[in-house]
Amino acid sequence: MTRSVPVRVHRDLARAITAIENGYASFGDTLATLPARENGKASFVVGVTGPPGAGKSTLVDRLIEKFRAGGETVAVIAVDPSSPFTHGAVLGDRVRMQRHSGDTGVFIRSMASRESGGGLAPTTHDATALAAHAGFDVILVETVGVGQVELEIVAVADVVAVVTVPALGDSVQTIKAGLTEIADLFVVNMADRPGASRTALDLKHMVRESGRDVAVLQTIASEGTGIDDVMVALTAARASESSNAGRAVRFEVVRNIRDAAVRRALAVLDAPRGRSVLERLRAGELTRLEAREELLVYALAEVINAD
Numbered sequence: 570m571t572r573s574v575p576v577r578v579h580r581d582l583a584r585a586i587t588a589i590e591n592g593y594a595s596f597g598d599t600l601a602t603l604p605a606r607e608n609g610k611a612s613f614v615v616g617v618t619g620p621p622g623a624g625k626s627t628l629v630d631r632l633i634e635k636f637r638a639g640g641e642t643v644a645v646i647a648v649d650p651s652s653p654f655t656h657g658a659v660l661g662d663r664v665r666m667q668r669h670s671g672d673t674g675v676f677i678r679s680m681a682s683r684e685s686g687g688g689l690a691p692t693t694h695d696a697t698a699l700a701a702h703a704g705f706d707v708i709l710v711e712t713v714g715v716g717q718v719e720l721e722i723v724a725v726a727d728v729v730a731v732v733t734v735p736a737l738g739d740s741v742q743t744i745k746a747g748l749t750e751i752a753d754l755f756v757v758n759m760a761d762r763p764g765a766s767r768t769a770l771d772l773k774h775m776v777r778e779s780g781r782d783v784a785v786l787q788t789i790a791s792e793g794t795g796i797d798d799v800m801v802a803l804t805a806a807r808a809s810e811s812s813n814a815g816r817a818v819r820f821e822v823v824r825n826i827r828d829a830a831v832r833r834a835l836a837v838l839d840a841p842r843g844r845s846v847l848e849r850l851r852a853g854e855l856t857r858l859e860a861r862e863e864l865l866v867y868a869l870a871e872v873i874n875a876d
């Protein structure tokens with residue numbers, strides 16, 4: 570029997586994600602609104618990253634199908650860059666994955682990446698953690714790989730699949746910067762286009778030089794070709810000790826600590842002590858620099874002395 574997730578949980582998860590996305594509630598608060606997962610099994614988080622239009626959503630759609638066939642529930646968190654030029658991607662994702670919308674074992678959510686630096690939306694980490702808490706067996710996080718984003722996906726995913734397309738000329742060189750370290754798997758998608766084998770060969774060469782054990786596979790996601798091989802590689806990575814689970818848990822802890830620290834610091838700024846500094850600033854008794862230093866000392870002391 571293929572597992573499903575109660576509609577109530579879908580609704581609660583969607584609401585919780587909206588709340589953190591809009592900053593209405595902290596991660597901890599939203600977590601409390603969700604019932605704890607029914608089994609103690611950890612979710613398997615797969616990061617799917619790569620350049621715009623490489624076929625990431627198409628691949629994710631195929632992977633949903635495979636994981637569902639294996640009886641696992643799947644949540645998809647698709648991070649769309651906030652640039653107005655790529656907003657079509659939001660619709661695109663929805664259309665492509667639409668066929669799963671009637672399946673209560675599948676949760677799909679697009680999120681805007683609002684950070685100017687092109688980083689993952691900070692809330693993506695929280696959304697992933699919430700989906701895990703809600704009990705989804707597999708969480709697929711799709712991010713457009715631009716600059717730092719690819720590197721940040723490591724903090725979220727247990728396994729990172731880097732999707733590329735057949736390179737023209739020496740564009741494999743651009744993949745080289747930073748990506749070999751984070752990829753647990755390379756997928757050369759659009760293998761129906763010329764240059765796929767050559768690109769795969771170049772990548773294999775690169776992987777060998779880096780000394781890491783990273784598979785390089787070719788797919789035609791639009792036709793469903795090569796997806797089984799991707800599943801085999803993901804399953805192997807899931808079982809392997811080199812998986813990123815430890816890093817992901819550490820990141821969550823750091824994030825929780827940071828949230829708590831910010832809350833305490835803000836409380837100090839709003840308390841009489843903080844307000845009196847602002848009063849003195851207004852009265853001209855302190856310079857802005859002095860006021861800032863004083864508030865910082867208060868806030869840090871509060872954070873450090875927290876139990």
Ligand SMILES: Nc1nc2c(ncn2[C@@H]2O[C@H](COP(=O)(O)OP(=O)(O)OP(=O)(O)O)[C@@H](O)[C@H]2O)c(=O)[nH]1
Pocket residue numbers: 620621622623624625626627628658661713758759760761762788789790791792
């Ligand atoms: N020829 C060919 N086209 C493909 C293949 N896989 C996907 N496509 C098409 O490529 C286009 C982009 O695919 P998407 O899955 O939206 O790519 P994406 O990486 O998710 O795009 P963004 O999220 O906008 O970065 C779509 O028109 C797909 O149908 C493939 O293997 N071969």
Ligand SMILES: [Mg+2]
Pocket residue numbers: 625626627658662711
């Ligand atoms: Mg996409």
